[in-house]
Amino acid sequence: MPVALITGVTGQDGSYLTRLLLAKGYEVHGVIRRASSFNTARIEDLYQDPHQPGVRLFLHYGDLCDGTGLRRILERVRPDEVYNLGAQSHVRVSFEQPEYTADTVALGTLRLLDAVRDYVERTGRQVRFYQAGSSEMFGAAPPPQNERTPFYPRSPYAVSKVAAHWYAVNYREAYGLYIVNGILFNHESPQRGETFVSRKITRAVGRIVHGLQQKLYLGNLEARRDWGYAGDYVEAMWLMLQQPEPDDYVIATGESHSVKEFLEAAFGYVGLDWRRYVEQDPRYFRPTEVEHLEGDASKARAKLGWAPKVRFAELVRMMVEHDLELARREKLLVKNGYPAVSGGRD
Ligand code: NAP
């Protein structure tokens, strides 16, 4: 049974990847951070009581800022594949916490790579490593962006991802390790964090329809993103690690939309005019913005046979429907005296 280790297992991508790997027959080990409340909501339905026989999902406390712990987990798990998805992944927050972002994203990747390097050298085992790179690394470089586009990062997050990318390339070249960089454009889902713009919008649509929210405050509405579906993108991660040789790949739909177009599609789905509900708040603007990301994934199409299945309209529909149901349940709770969840952050 192949064994996979995932950092960021509790995040959006971690939850989709865990589902995929379990379905493929893997034993999956995830690194979770100790928190004062449960942070495993996205994988709750996959969690298995370790006291039961036949369990294939295991969780380990760890942190990308704690190299010793990562090394210990590696020794215990003895993985065939490592997926490094853990990160402080919010671009605007990275302007507020640049040092912490660099610590998790850049140094965290280095810590894990170095642990893998020593583990491989000592045991002689093969370990395949996936590094979660980002289209944010292209930043101000004009679209369409592909593997040959020079990086021009525009935030502490993006700078840290560029560092992680080059650490990965260097470890591949210096030590002959099997390491791939997936350069993924934005991908969303009903599991997307609620402070990213897509989910912030679809959550607001659900709440507005159910009378739980009146206004939605956003920043830059002109920015364009190449939005795909997380379920499709974790397939690409897995495919990258199944190739004879390690390489770097852009994963994208090849189609971009503005935040305004997202608003039109999401509010339009429930027959509302977004202009009546949306206001701009300067706090959501970034000191340096990435205006236009639109990927060219022709290499992934040719070499991995990968293509996105879910397109923009379908993605928006899926997210709005999910969040309408969530708001319906929230309304029931509020009616029964539970406090309303405060929406509309970041
Ligand atoms: P996400 O939902 O924000 O999940 C991030 C994960 O990292 C969570 O499990 C989080 O744990 C964990 N984490 C944060 N700080 C950590 C630390 N110090 N040590 C260990 N784990 C830590 O992000 P995502 O959307 O799934 O993205 C997955 C990866 O792909 C990230 O590296 C992101 O930067 C990158 N990426 C994402 C996209 C996208 O559009 N989604 C595109 C390109 C690249 P908690 O649950 O405890 O917070």
Ligand code: GDD
């Ligand atoms: N979050 C947020 N909140 N973004 C807003 C808002 C708002 O209220 N209003 C406008 N935006 C704009 C942002 O300025 C940005 O141009 C765009 O919406 C998308 O923002 P996010 O959804 O936060 O995503 P991102 O593109 O900055 O970063 C995501 O994608 C990257 C890949 O390109 C994250 O998932 C990163 O981790 C990932 O690497």
